Amino acid sequence: MTLATGFVDAIRRVVGDAPQVGLHVPDIGEAEKRFVAECLDSTFVSSVGPFVTRFEEEIAAFTGARHAIAVSNGTSALHVSLVLAGVLPGDEVIVPSLSFIATANAVSHAGATPYFIDSDEETMGMSPAALEVALSSLRRDANGLTNPVTGNRVSAIVPMHTLGHPADILGLLTVADACGVPIVEDAAESLGSWVGEKHTGTFGLLGVLSFNGNKIVTTGGGGMILTDDPELARRAKHLTTTAKLPHAWEFEHDEVAWNYRMPNLNAAMGVAQLTKLDGYLAAKREIAARYAANFADIPGLTFMGEPAGTTSNYWLCAVRVDGADLELRDELLRASNDDGLQCRPFWNLLSEQRMYSSCPKGDLTVATRLHASVISIPSSPAILG
Numbered sequence: 094m095t096l097a098t099g100f101v102d103a104i105r106r107v108v109g110d111a112p113q114v115g116l117h118v119p120d121i122g123e124a125e126k127r128f129v130a131e132c133l134d135s136t137f138v139s140s141v142g143p144f145v146t147r148f149e150e151e152i153a154a155f156t157g158a159r160h161a162i163a164v165s166n167g168t169s170a171l172h173v174s175l176v177l178a179g180v181l182p183g184d185e186v187i188v189p190s191l192s193f194i195a196t197a198n199a200v201s202h203a204g205a206t207p208y209f210i211d212s213d214e215e216t217m218g219m220s221p222a223a224l225e226v227a228l229s230s231l232r233r234d235a236n237g238l239t240n241p242v243t244g245n246r247v248s249a250i251v252p253m254h255t256l257g258h259p260a261d262i263l264g265l266l267t268v269a270d271a272c273g274v275p276i277v278e279d280a281a282e283s284l285g286s287w288v289g290e291k292h293t294g295t296f297g298l299l300g301v302l303s304f305n306g307n308k309i310v311t312t313g314g315g316g317m318i319l320t321d322d323p324e325l326a327r328r329a330k331h332l333t334t335t336a337k338l339p340h341a342w343e344f345e346h347d348e349v350a351w352n353y354r355m356p357n358l359n360a361a362m363g364v365a366q367l368t369k370l371d372g373y374l375a376a377k378r379e380i381a382a383r384y385a386a387n388f389a390d391i392p393g394l395t396f397m398g399e400p401a402g403t404t405s406n407y408w409l410c411a412v413r414v415d416g417a418d419l420e421l422r423d424e425l426l427r428a429s430n431d432d433g434l435q436c437r438p439f440w441n442l443l444s445e446q447r448m449y450s451s452c453p454k455g456d457l458t459v460a461t462r463l464h465a466s467v468i469s470i471p472s473s474p475a476i477l478g
């Protein structure tokens with residue numbers, strides 16, 4: 094039996110024999126239809142309406158963040174969070190090279206340049222050791238920390254919780270705090286993931302969630318900014334709603350801002366989805382346990398379990414091909430997709446995307462290896478029926 098056959102069979106033992114099995118299929122049912130219909134009937138379909146506030150309150154309660162501000166998507170949440178963290182045009186922002194394109198694009202939207210660093214083998218998130226290397230190469234001057242090679246100020250760090258597995262955020266905070274550089278957490282993939290008792294996205298100065306169609310909870314499209322700081326929360330709301338000054342009829346705006354508010358129609362769907370989040374999380378833990386058991390005795394393949402001390406939402410379950418062999422990885426991808434199992438590799442490294450290929454970067458040995466060896470496998474809660 095080839096490794097590819099073993100891979101396909103192990104997935105099939107968990108997902109059953111449906112001809113097509115998606116990577117992560119949204120679960121839309123009666124609750125979504127009821128809340129969206131209620132929203133339509135109210136005529137409050139746009140950015141003002143009770144579902145937006147309710148969705149924000151429920152996300153704040155679930156994550157333990159003091160404030161949650163609903164926006165149009167995860168990318169806009171990251172963009173505004175970077176601006177609020179003090180990122181200015183011409184700055185550099187440290188991000189993991191192994192991430193979805195949105196992490197780097199948000200840095201560009203803020204007028205800054207991404208500085209790519211390596212990931213950690215166990216968490217698949219930004220490596221605290223790599224962060225320490227990057228920060229210790231900077232020069233301290235009147236502006237703060239400057240990259241001596243480019244002459245640009247380094248003003249924020251954006252770790253990402255990869256596939257829902259928490260990064261070593263405590264290790265990263267220790268390194269970042271020692272240099273006084275703020276952390277904005279890209280928690281787009283990690284709603285329902287905790288480090289100890291604290292939710293991902295609530296460790297940094299700001300954190301962001303995404304509710305895109307493939308995420309664990311979807312609003313069609315949507316995002317959320319999390320922060321404990323009341324002033325940052327007030328600014329986040331202001332900047333995402335065109336910076337309009339409150340008045341009964343006058344249109345006065347006090348700065349150039351964005352129309353990034355989440356529409357009530359999307360929030361209605363989010364409120365419905367949240368009633369099912371605990372069920373999704375339980376289902377995904379069970380799916381992960383079944384995969385772990387089925388991959389346990391296949392030499393050459395390792396199921397990626399949650400990092401020690403954390404609870405992962407197992408947004409996308411993933412398997413590592415030992416040896417980081419791109420050809421072998423692609424053979425497994427071909428065999429599984431040919432069999433109707435939607436499996437996906439990691440994103441191409443951000444530092445290798447054409448727009449970002451000349452940006453500053455550190456050593457990327459681990460990110461390169463993870464990219465060549467990790468495959469995401471079908472992870473919808475509906476797999477359990």
Ligand SMILES: *Cc1c(COP(=O)(O)O)cnc(C)c1O
Nearest residue numbers: 166167168193195196281303305
């Ligand atoms: C999904 C995602 C985002 C945000 O995506 P949107 O589609 O803009 O909501 C950001 N970063 C990562 C790592 C993501 O997976």
